[in-house]
Amino acid sequence: MTRIDFYQINGDETTFACRLIDLVYRRGHQIYVHTVNADQAEAIDDLLWTFREDAFIPHALQDAGIDAPIKIGFNHEPGDHQEVLINLSGSVPGFFSRFDRVAEVVPFDKDSRNASRDNYAYYKQRGYSLNYHKIN
Numbered sequence: 462m463t464r465i466d467f468y469q470i471n472g473d474e475t476t477f478a479c480r481l482i483d484l485v486y487r488r489g490h491q492i493y494v495h496t497v498n499a500d501q502a503e504a505i506d507d508l509l510w511t512f513r514e515d516a517f518i519p520h521a522l523q524d525a526g527i528d529a530p531i532k533i534g535f536n537h538e539p540g541d542h543q544e545v546l547i548n549l550s551g552s553v554p555g556f557f558s559r560f561d562r563v564a565e566v567v568p569f570d571k572d573s574r575n576a577s578r579d580n581y582a583y584y585k586q587r588g589y590s591l592n593y594h595k596i597n
Contacts, residue, residue: 466592469567479512492531493539494547502533551576
């Protein structure tokens with residue numbers, strides 16, 4: 462069964478997402494980052510190019526058709542990525558259960574946190590194991 466982790470953050474969602482992507486990638490996993498729209502996908506894509514000056518984080522936008530261990534998309538099926546889903550979309554994607562692990566980022570703003578509460582309830586009602594991490 463898919464493991465679901467919620468990360469409550471008190472800062473910039475894009476920066477935290479890049480930190481999480483870097484950490485999960487360094488542990489050897491393929492990642493699909495599911496964003497709310499093209500602008501958010503492109504912002505993460507851009508930041509990952511410069512996020513670590515001492516290391517390269519291989520990634521690509523899903524619609525670019527480039528093979529990479531980290532894909533970023535917003536309205537696409539994740540293709541062959543089935544290890545870790547980092548969900549930034551604010552809603553539960555229909556394909557989440559094919560992943561070994563889902564990381565739900567709980568943003569700072571109140572409206573987005575309410576959407577995350579709905580996601581939490583959705584997973585809980587379906588019997589998924591939920592883990593909660595408060596990140597300062």
